[in-house]
Amino acid sequence: MTVDTRNAFATDLLAWFDRHGRHDLPWQHPRDAYRVWLSEVMLQQTQVTTVIPYFLRFVGTLPTLRDLAAADEDTVLALWSGLGYYRRARFLHRAAQICVEQHQGELPRDFDALAALPGIGRSTAGAILAQAHGLRFPILDGNVKRVLTRYHGIHGHPGQSAVEKVLWQHADAHTPDERVADYTQAIMDLGATLCVRSRPLCSGCPLAAGCVAHRDGLTAQLPSAKPSKAIPTRSTVMLVLRDANKRVLLERRGPQGVWSGLWSLPEATDHDGAWRAAQQLARIDDAQALAPFIHVFSHYRLQVEPLLFDDATAHRAIADNPSLRWCDTGEIAALGLPAPVRSLLQSLQGIMQ
């Protein structure tokens, strides 16, 4: 008996992949371990179309693992700026340095050693070994979870540990011995192009004949939605201190909390605090309230009230503080800033020149 007849799931999927899969993604040509790793990390909770320009810019600046390991963190964060989940960039950077120090400058091919690196969990380690080296390891990302919950008719939110455990078992059972790299790409492509979240295109699906959700008309119910809960709204005042040369005072955020390590604006909890903070930082005489906006995170809303202090005169004391710096437009462009802060500063520049 051949492998093919025992595993119709993989056989049918691979036949579909040869004709309809994605074969021209940037990290597929060339497909080395460094590029696969970088793409997998960028793609964590982030869609392909978003990642592609970041990936191209990143490998254009840092083409090899050793280049990444030798880069300074500000460069890495600037390349990541706007992509979100910035801890991924720091883990990537640290993992590259570990590879140089402990693995001869290459990603380890051993699963446990690979998964021990920061930012590489079970699924990402499996994806790297399967795609870069053709080794038989399952993956379980959002695409695979969607395909498998439908194919096997599995109810319950996939983020729930009991459901996830079952999904890993199915993922492993379906993974073939041959063509593992193509299979891994194939099941993700199926999830990304046919077995999509809403209105899946079952008529073109190579797995429809064995799919429980398709048979029972449950494709709209699976995968089960996450139980919803109300999210809180927090508020902050962002200080835009601008000197006579139109340079803006940026502050590097601390190691904890959102946007950690990124360059952002000084903040205060309210307007009184903002005045006190501004007077600590510079000589200022008046403030102008800018248009407030709300930035939405997955776990809370952040209401931002920007306050503009123009013609500020820097206190000499802050020149010695490495986490504070006055930046012109060019310097801002080269730093890692949270997307809404970058957007705020750009709109300010556009309106007030």
Add this chain to the structure above:
DNA sequence: AAGCCGGGGTA
């Protein structure tokens, strides 16, 4: 097990 961590796309 649940919370935390971004930003963009979509219905």
Add this chain to the structure above:
DNA sequence: TACCCAGGCTT
């Protein structure tokens, strides 16, 4: 508006 997305780490 609410949810989801090529998840992993921390508590």
